[in-house]
Amino acid sequence: xxxxxxxxxxxxxxxxxxxxxxxxxxxxxxxxxxxxxxxxxxxxxxxxxxxxxxxxxxxxxxxxxxxxxxxxxxxxxxxxxxxxxxxxxxxxxxxxxxxxxxxxxxxxxxxxxxxxxxxxxxxxxxxxxxxxxxxxxxxxxxxxxxxxxxxxxxxxxxxxxxxxxxxxxxxxxxxxxxxxxxxxxxxxxxxxxxxxxxxxxxxxxxxxxxxxxxxxxxxxxxxxxxxxxxxxxxxxxxxxxxxxxxxxxxxxxxxxxxxxxxxxxxxxxxxxxxxxxxxxxxxxxxxxxxxxxxxxxxxxxxxxxxxxxxxxxxxxxxxxxxxxxxxxxxxxxxxxxxxxxxxxxxxxxxxxxxxxxxxxxxxxxxxxxxxxxxxxxxxxxxxxxxxxxxxxxxxxxxxxxxxxxxxxxxxxxxxxxxxxxxxxxxxxxxxxxxxxxxxxxxxxxxxxxxxxxxxxxxxxxxxxxxxxxxxxxxxxxxxxxxxxxxxxxxxxxxxxxxxxxxxxxxxxxxxxxxxxxxxxxxxxxxxxxxxxxxxxxxxxxxxxxxxxxx
Numbered sequence: 001x002x003x004x005x006x007x008x009x010x011x012x013x014x015x016x017x018x019x020x021x022x023x024x025x026x027x028x029x030x031x032x033x034x035x036x037x038x039x040x041x042x043x044x045x046x047x048x049x050x051x052x053x054x055x056x057x058x059x060x061x062x063x064x065x066x067x068x069x070x071x072x073x074x075x076x077x078x079x080x081x082x083x084x085x086x087x088x089x090x091x092x093x094x095x096x097x098x099x100x101x102x103x104x105x106x107x108x109x110x111x112x113x114x115x116x117x118x119x120x121x122x123x124x125x126x127x128x129x130x131x132x133x134x135x136x137x138x139x140x141x142x143x144x145x146x147x148x149x150x151x152x153x154x155x156x157x158x159x160x161x162x163x164x165x166x167x168x169x170x171x172x173x174x175x176x177x178x179x180x181x182x183x184x185x186x187x188x189x190x191x192x193x194x195x196x197x198x199x200x201x202x203x204x205x206x207x208x209x210x211x212x213x214x215x216x217x218x219x220x221x222x223x224x225x226x227x228x229x230x231x232x233x234x235x236x237x238x239x240x241x242x243x244x245x246x247x248x249x250x251x252x253x254x255x256x257x258x259x260x261x262x263x264x265x266x267x268x269x270x271x272x273x274x275x276x277x278x279x280x281x282x283x284x285x286x287x288x289x290x291x292x293x294x295x296x297x298x299x300x301x302x303x304x305x306x307x308x309x310x311x312x313x314x315x316x317x318x319x320x321x322x323x324x325x326x327x328x329x330x331x332x333x334x335x336x337x338x339x340x341x342x343x344x345x346x347x348x349x350x351x352x353x354x355x356x357x358x359x360x361x362x363x364x365x366x367x368x369x370x371x372x373x374x375x376x377x378x379x380x381x382x383x384x385x386x387x388x389x390x391x392x393x394x395x396x397x398x399x400x401x402x403x404x405x406x407x408x409x410x411x412x413x414x415x416x417x418x419x420x421x422x423x424x425x426x427x428x429x430x431x432x433x434x435x436x437x438x439x440x441x442x443x444x445x446x447x448x449x450x451x452x453x454x455x456x457x458x459x460x461x462x463x464x465x466x467x468x469x470x471x472x473x474x475x476x477x478x479x480x481x482x483x484x485x486x487x488x489x490x491x492x493x494x495x496x497x498x499x500x501x502x503x504x505x506x507x508x509x510x511x512x513x514x515x516x517x518x519x520x521x522x523x524x525x526x527x528x529x530x531x532x533x534x535x536x537x538x539x540x541x542x543x544x545x546x547x548x549x550x
Contacts, residue, residue, distance in 0.1 A: 011038040011222070013536075014255035016229040016242055016271065017262035018043075019093020020203040020522055021509040021529040024133070025260060027149070027207035028533030030221040038222045038253060039208075040244055043090030045225050046204040051096045053336070054193075054200050055319075055344045058373075060097045062380040066090045067097055070266065070413050077399070077421030083474045084378050085416055087266055091209075091225065092202030094264070095522050098477065099349040099369070100193040100200060102152045104130055104181045105517030105524055106363045116514050117487045118495040120531075129530040130181075130523065133206075136192070143182045149206040150526060151196035157346040157372075160317055161388060162190050165351040165370050167445035174440065177353055185518070186364050188353035188440075194522070195347075198340030203526055230410040232259055232275035232505065234291055239505035245410070258504045258536065262529075265479040265511040269298040269403045270414040272483065272492075277502065286408040292501045296490035298482050301401035302516040303418040304367070305426060306393040306476035307434060307469055309441055310374050310454035313387045319343065319373040320386030348373055349391070354518070357432045363518055366433040367393050368440070369476070374454065378474070387454070388446075392437040393476045394430055395518040398423035403482045420473060430473065431465045478521040483511035496535050497528075508532040 013029050015022050018041030026039040043066060050056030051066060060066050070085035088094035107123040114122035131145030136152045144152075155162075169176055169188045177187025194201045211218040227246040232239050233254075241254040261268045272278060276291030278298060283290050316324050329343065336344035348371045354364035374387030401419035406412050421427045438456075440446070459468050483492040492499060493512050499505040510525045517524055 009251060010254040010256065011036045012255070012257045013037045013260060014242055014253050014258075015039045015260045015262055016232075017041065017093070017264065017267065017509070018046075018091045018204065018208070018223070018225070019088060019262060019264055019509065020095045020525045021532075022262035023092060023203040023206070023208045024526055024529035025262060025508060025533055026221060026223065027211060028530065029536060030211070030218050032537065033220055036220050036222075038224065040227050040229055040242070040253070041091055041223070041225045042228045043088075043225065046091030046096050046202060047209065051090075051092070051202060052199045053344055054100060054195060054198070055346050055348075057097055057099065057348065058379055061086055062378050068266075068413070070416055072416045072418055075418070075420050077419065077427070077470065078473055079470050083418065083420065084380070085266065085475060085479065086378065086477060087264060090204075091223070092204030094477070095194065095202040096200070096204065098522055100195060100347040101349055101352075101369070101520045102181070102192045102194050102523055103519040104527070105519040106185050108363050109515065109517040113485070113514050118485050118514065120495055121485075126527055126531060129527045129534070133523075133526050133530050138192070139179055139182070141182070143179070150194060150203070151201040151206065152192050153195045155190065155193055155345065155347065155350055156195070156198045156341045157343060157350060158341065159343075159346065159350060159372050161315075161372050161449075162351055164445050164449060166190070168440055168443035171443040171445055172440045174355065180353060180519070185354050186356060188351070188355070188368065190351050191347070191349065193347050195345070198336070198345040228410055229271055230274065232261070232271065232277075234276075234502075237292060237501065238503040255504070258506060261505070261507045262509045264509050265301065265482050266403055266414060266416060268507050268509055268511045269482040270405065271410070272297050272499070272507070273405050274408065274410055277499065282404065286405050288408055294492060294500060296484060296492045298403040299400070299490060300481040300484045301403055301416075301418055301479060302397065302399075302481045303401070303420070303479045304393040304395065304476045304516065305397055305399075305420045305430060305473050306391050307430065307473050308375055309390045309392075309437065309456055310376060310383070311387050311389070311441070311446075311450040312374065312383075312385050312452040312454060313449050314451055315386055315449055317372075318386040318388055319346070319348075321382065321384040322386060325386060346372060348375075352391075354395075355436060357429060357436060365395055365429065366436065367395055367519060368437060376455075383454070388449070390437060390441055391476055392433045394426055394433060396516060397426045399426050418475065418479065420475075421470065427466060427469065430469050431462055434465045434469065478516065480510040480513040480516050480521055483507045484514050485512045486514055497532050506532065506536075
């Protein structure tokens with residue numbers, strides 16, 4: 001995976017960022033053997049044991065292991081607290097450290113994108129690209145794919161709390177749902193996950209790693225890890241390559257066809273701004289000479305505000321750092337090593353789903369993630385006892401934040417402002433979400449296993465709830481929108497993901513989402529990259545010219 005400094009640094013396509021979108025694009029664009037593709041990634045190769053082992057996420061999420069571990073600027077809506085923003089670092093990006101939940105969002109999300117002036121992005125038009133990516137082990141119907149690179153499977157943890165959760169759903173009177181990506185999203189159930197044989201199936205494992213093996217090595221694909229894109233290079237207003245920092249040396253790479261930015265919702269706008277594309281006045285404040293005034297770069301940042309309930313429990317079926325729990329884990333390590341089953345295959349957020357705050361809501365308003373461990377502050381605070389948790393997040397917040405430069409140095413993290421609970425409606429909807437989730441958590445099937453309510457005991461009035469929300473809400477890891485797709489003055493890319501006003505430059509990742517989708521954002525990011533690859537490879541510049549596989 002190392003770069004040979006004596007090689008030719010000229011390629012047809014230069015992909016900057018090896019995360020979920022970059023992995024997909026590198027694989028798809030290099031299917032054409034006459035095309036030379038380079039993928040540049042700051043982190044490592046995305047193959048280590050913590051990434052492969054699903055439960056290894058607990059070691060990566062709260063640390064800098066395969067993780068940028070960003071923080072936000074102080075959030076007025078959260079009593080001035082700084083939020084935490086983990087982002088994957090290495091091939092596979094955040095799909096290498098996430099909870100592996102396979103959720104696409106609601107049909108209405110994509111129809112809205114199309115209605116906002118983005119032709120080709122309606123649900124019926126993006127569904128084939130979801131299916132093209134997918135190999136679903138259980139589901140095969142009009143909504144699901146077989147034979148795609150991304151393996152989607154049922155959990156192999158065998159945790160009895162899945163059944164306790166389902167029993168509580170029935171007791172609380174909520175609908176059950178066995179497929180959140182099918183005809184109907186609403187309801188609660190057990191999530192499918194991006195795993196294969198009990199191991200994580202990151203976007204890199206699905207799309208990229210097979211092409212780098214000795215037996216299937218794709219000679220027209222160059223993958224350079226441990227290398228950072230410092231700025232995009234231009235000839236006038238045409239992107240021609242990038243300056244790449246590799247082993248302390250700055251090397252210019254040339255792209256004869258296109259430069260494709262795949263840094264994600266935080267790093268893509270940062271790289272565009274470092275390269276002179278953004279609000280001209282703000283760029284000049286950092287001594288950056290504007291190449292093109294595009295004031296929407298870094299604006300429109302959206303993320304799901306999330307609150308976590310926590311309950312202590314005596315059950316060793318739940319993960320906990322007690323003597324009994326550690327003893328059990330020894331057996332689970334053996335079970336995982338031999339059979340790839342059991343506790344180490346957990347994605348933690350094993351159950352959950354989607355609920356409406358009102359029967360009049362056209363789509364679900366909130367999402368739950370039920371976790372088989374006691375979670376506090378993104379696992380940065382360890383509760384050594386056993387327990388379970390339940391996240392509740394607001395799916396379509398009205399608050400809008402931003403990504404701005406902290407300096408003109410690529411090595412400096414940008415200023416991240418998700419503006420959590422900045423819009424008053426978000427806070428009031430979260431109060432309703434709190435009450436609805438508590439109805440589930442107070443069902444007998446769960447209270448029978450709870451010994452202590454950790455963070456919300458005595459919280460009953462709306463004012464109590466508002467107070468605890470401001471004290472404890474943070475991200476559920478779904479930042480999007482900072483290089484928004486559209487055709488107005490604040491849009492960054494068009495419906496084919498080409499940067500407005502610049503030739504031969506695209507952005508392909510979650511940053512292009514005009515609105516935050518109702519669900520987890522990894523599967524949609526992979527879809528976006530599949531569609532982008534079809535757009536790029538099509539002679540007519542239209543996805544219709546490259547029929548996706550079913």
